[in-house]
Amino acid sequence: MSEGYSDWFDELYERVRREALRPLWDIAEGCLEPLVDVHELEKEIVITADLPCVQSKDDISIKAYEDSVELEASMDRGIIWENWGTVQRHLHFRTFKKRIRLRSKTDPKKAKASFKQGILTLRLPKVSRGVPVEVR
């Protein structure tokens, strides 16, 4: 195995491990991480996010880039779980935040989003890289 491949694999493993162990809340930012789903289709990437306590599309901010999406949403109330855990009981959550890395390049200018029943759906068209090949 080449050293480059080994480094890449180690980095990937570490990223997956961190993702699995990371809590869905952040003390430093006082925010919650929403549950998200990323589906890669042939021509687009469809991202959904579960945003309970977010009342309107006006409370959601999305920044779409070619290879990532930044999502932030304000909840309609501050959330405190007074009996939960040790340090957590003092935390006050007001927002959702999530940065999603994309596996394919997209065209952020053509992104479309909708918000229904507390679920955000974001559609990002993929940048076509395929070139038709004539069969003779």
Place this chain on the structure above:
Amino acid sequence: MTDDDIRIIDVRKPSSDRPIVVEGLPDVGLVGALAASHLVDELGLEEVAHVESSLLPPVMVLHKGVLSDPIRILGNGKAPILVLMSEVAIPPYFVHGLAETVVGWLVGKKVSTLISLGGIPAQNRVDIETPSVFGVANGDQARDSLTKANVEVMQEGFIAGAYALLLKNCRRNNIPAMALLAQAHLNYPDPGAAASVLQVLNNILDLKVNVGVLLQKADELRLRTRDLMRQAQKTIQGMGKMSEQEIPLMYS
């Protein structure tokens, strides 16, 4: 895996002789888990038994300062019902042994019927105001109960997960069993779907469980159960759940 690897420890005797068991383990949209925990609150149920196993992660749960096992059977409330629930996702490798052990316990307690509560993934769930509920029966008696309650019975297709094995093992032991499955989000906690299955459970068992309360606190529940949903997402992938979307070879 041997029978000794998974044990059900009795804490107190169930108060009814031929209880009905309602199962709500974490699965699609946490429908069963949300419905089961609401039933426990509404019927004022207390622990009658819990599951212990060295095959499970070493996790215990605290409620009001009291230590509990995460997989519990609760009962002795306002109705002759026992509820099997879990506050941790059930690992795929654990499901066979758990279903075998649970049904052995049901036989010992002379359980009359098992009803599993769960969800079936609906891709267009955001467009559905009130999720429909479908039934799966393990025999004629359960099928008749579903038909009398006007529940549409699933005729063809695959079912996968703990409830599939519970239905099978109950049939082997002559216990009528059925599953009530509501259209639900696959990967997001779905209190609306939980309310739909509880409405049908009310009809079948002539209960008066208040589902309005569940809908009122839907947002709070969706927030609180994100961690369990994230755990369950991983186990759902290993349960062959995608086969529930497939058409069987012998379709007729």
